[in-house]
């Protein structure tokens with residue numbers, strides 16, 4: 001369960017202060033699927049990064065499964081991130097020099113999963129997103145849709161419960177985007193908590209709940 | 220993250236850009252080699268000092284040299300010389316004193332004098348440096364030759380003849396008869412004596428002339444000047460060491476007082492002073508070589524640093540992906556560090572192989588023309604003086620090279636790295 005209480009985030013660069021979030025309070029149940037919508041620059045990514053422990057809020061409280069994330073040290077934060085959270089990005093965020101297989105294996109290696117178990121988990125994940133045949137190819141050798149499937153497989157293989165997707169279909173055409181959403185739907189059915197940022201109503205419609213953000217506030 | 224996984228990520232990163240890896244290894248090896256050359260120039264002097272210190276019973280601090288006025292007319296006769304040396308040896312300040320020029324063994328001094336010299340030789344010096352190599356060194360012509368390649372002729376022993384070089388042979392050539400003559404082109408060489416095994420004699424004049432560490436090789440010695448003109452005995456340097464609690468200067472004063480009784484002026488210096496002068500003589504050459512090389516090393520270092528920065532920027536995206544998938548900044552730093560460990564380790568091994576081969580095939584033969592034990596000296600300098608410094612440098616190098624990507628990752632919001640680092 002994700003609980004945000006009055007979260008604010010102000011970016012400070014040199015002498016400019018940019019408020020990105022202005023008192024966000026939010027509760028997200030385990031296993032739910034939430035879409036975050038809003039115009040560009042409204043703070044969607046910032047919110048997602050804070051939920052994903054990639055960034056720290058300037059003020060406010062954040063509890064993840066009753067752990068006080070806002071008070072956690074850097075190493076504790078990293079540990080939470082490693083154990084609980086997976087990301088899916090608009091630009092796929094795959095390592096170009098690695099094969100699809102190796103990309104999916106990455107978080108498992110980081111988590112020190114033994115090699116045998118790694119292989120099993122990777123192949124299962126690739127199978128469930130339907131790109132098992134592409135395992136030995138490099139990301140540049142497959143289509144955008146397949147690359148995003150690879151990124152989803154990576155999230156799936158890591159066995160983390162929370163999947164944060166920042167415009168997962170933003171770089172894909174409508175048809176491929178729909179296919180990717182169907183795969184995410186599968187993950188949701190497996191019981192994963194999915195929070196996804198999008199500004200596409202059709203995509204947001206997949207979620208159980210839609211949160212709209214404007215100028216760093218929920219409306 | 221487990222070390223084995225960090226190691227494997229490091230390997231993946233290195234393997235990915237093989238050419239750059241090879242280039243950086245070459246640069247690293249090159250800078251280590253240049254550093255070694257600079258160190259060699261610097262250490263050779265230090266090493267000579269250290270060896271001299273080992274050679275003297277009382278160390279460099281407790282040993283000095285003296286010599287008489289250069290004027291042959293005012294020279295001693297042998298009886299006076301013997302009496303003087305005996306008195307010097309009895310002085311409270313003096314531990315032992317004697318003329319340790321090689322010539323003393325064969326210029327026909329009294330039996331007693333020879334005995335005195337031999338005894339004092341053993342007292343002052345801690346023992347010979349073993350040498351298995353046979354080379355001759357012509358002091359006046361500064362010419363070196365390999366005795367093994369010279370043909371010996373049976374013949375008479377001639378004294379006081381122009382164009383003749385007198386040789387003292389090392390123990391390894393004890394089968395050669397004293398008086399044997401051989402020729403090499405226009406030069407005539409006469410075997411004037413054979414050294415006992417283990418004899419070690421330091422030639423202070425060699426130190427004074429700053430001709431490197433010639434004094435370290437006593438398997439074969441040669442000195443025609445002393446032999447040719449017996450009257451010039453007083454041109455020899457004598458070596459003395461002082462008893463504990465006395466300084467070399469005090470010993471020097473005592474000797475000067477005794478010399479006065481014989482109507483002689485003497486000049487002297489502490490070995491430390493002589494070595495210092497030698498250092499000063501060499502310093503400029505050594506310092507300028509060293510400076511040039513250090514600058515070169517620095518430039519290479521900066522180039523490598525630039526490569527590292529551009530590589531880090533190029534890989535910012537990868538670091539971001541690693542981070543988003545659960546690795547900490549510490550993990551990423553360790554991966555970068557491990558990459559440098561791999562790089563530097565390979566460079567270090569290559570350096571060691573090259574340094575060893577170059578020493579064996581180029582440096583040793585070069586110095587061996589002068590020092591029979593060049594093998595030992597060069598290898599000793601390489602292992603005990605250069606290797607540790609290069610190793611420390613290599614470790615520092617690993618750390619500094621690792622710092623840049625780490626700073627980059629630390630100062631950039633990791634999520635931003637995914638899209639690449641914007642300068």
Ligand SMILES: Nc1ncnc2c1ncn2[C@@H]1O[C@H](COP(=O)(O)OP(=O)(O)O)[C@@H](O)[C@H]1O
Nearest residue numbers: 011013018020039040041042043044045046047
């Ligand atoms: N690292 C940053 N430094 C400074 N300002 C930032 C940074 N990231 C985002 N912002 C600013 O914060 C606001 C919200 O950004 P973001 O969360 O990326 O919006 P969205 O994802 O909804 O388009 C924007 O005004 C943006 O310019």
Ligand SMILES: [Mg+2]
Nearest residue numbers: 044045046166
């Ligand atoms: Mg955004």
